[in-house]
Amino acid sequence: MYIHDMVRLTEALDKMLHLATLVGTDLTRFERESGLTTSRTHLLWVLGAAGPSTQQSLASALGVSARNVTGLVDGLVASGHVTREPHPTDRRATWVTPTARGEAAIRELKDSHEHLARELFGHLPAEQLTVFAATLDETIATFSRLMEERS
């Protein structure tokens, strides 16, 4: 492999990470406006996707310890975004449910996400978007294969 090719490859990786960072910056704006933190926003996002959940399932969805979820939910209860109710069938578990305010934040989050997608990719020719998405799919698959080999 020629040096020139190598540069192109690392540049592609760098650009992708750069863009991801930029998108992350955009999320910061939402967080500032809503008074939420990154972790709590993430929890709310997962809650929006999964619906009312136990703290355990939130912990595994977020990839953090159950203890940590306790603290995040504490914060979201204090800010009025979620409630902690007894789980309908399991008396050990607590049932985390978004409040009206929480639902509103989730909807806002989804809207802003879609809005960003439209602004970033909406003007691309269909053909180009197809290639782009396919490349991402392939790369994600490649990465998964890589991780399996290592384990």
Place this chain on the structure above:
Amino acid sequence: MYIHDMVRLTEALDKMLHLATLVGTDLTRFERESGLTTSRTHLLWVLGAAGPSTQQSLASALGVSARNVTGLVDGLVASGHVTREPHPTDRRATWVTPTARGEAAIRELKDSHEHLARELFGHLPAEQLTVFAATLDETIATFSRLMEERS
């Protein structure tokens, strides 16, 4: 815009963020092995790119407060990755320099970064990589324009 198109757009964004997360996971492996944390690794990376620096310039490069850099450098001095020396000309500033161990970590970091780029993108047809990189460039430019409009 049809619903179908909207889904394709958000999927593209989601895939990009997903891949970025996966790449971040790969970094975690390096951090575990080297005993470094994410922030200290980031500082070391910046130091490798910029060469010996003052803490102020590190702070602005990392986008964090100068006070925070003090703490990160404390940790890296303790682990033997960098040294704090008097700045050659400005007696207010300290001159942060990687040690041999720090240099080794930086090199390892760069190698693993290039290795990952090769594994992720190396097998793509040149044409496809070109379109992919061009799309990233365009999208980054679009994002920058977006931010300017808002400010």
Place this chain on the structure above:
DNA sequence: CCATATCGTGAATATACATCACAATGCATG
């Protein structure tokens, strides 16, 4: 009924960040 697993949380600890105040130093201007 009992052994074992699971759920949430208190306690302790580490890291990553922030702001504010301050001392030491650099620098420009009168």
Place this chain on the structure above:
DNA sequence: CATGCATTGTGATGTATATTCACGATATGG
């Protein structure tokens, strides 16, 4: 040259995120 303003690093303090470990309450399979 002196005086005033800017800059550099850090102590003090506070918050958020995250960990592990221990423990009580509950569930569940045998």
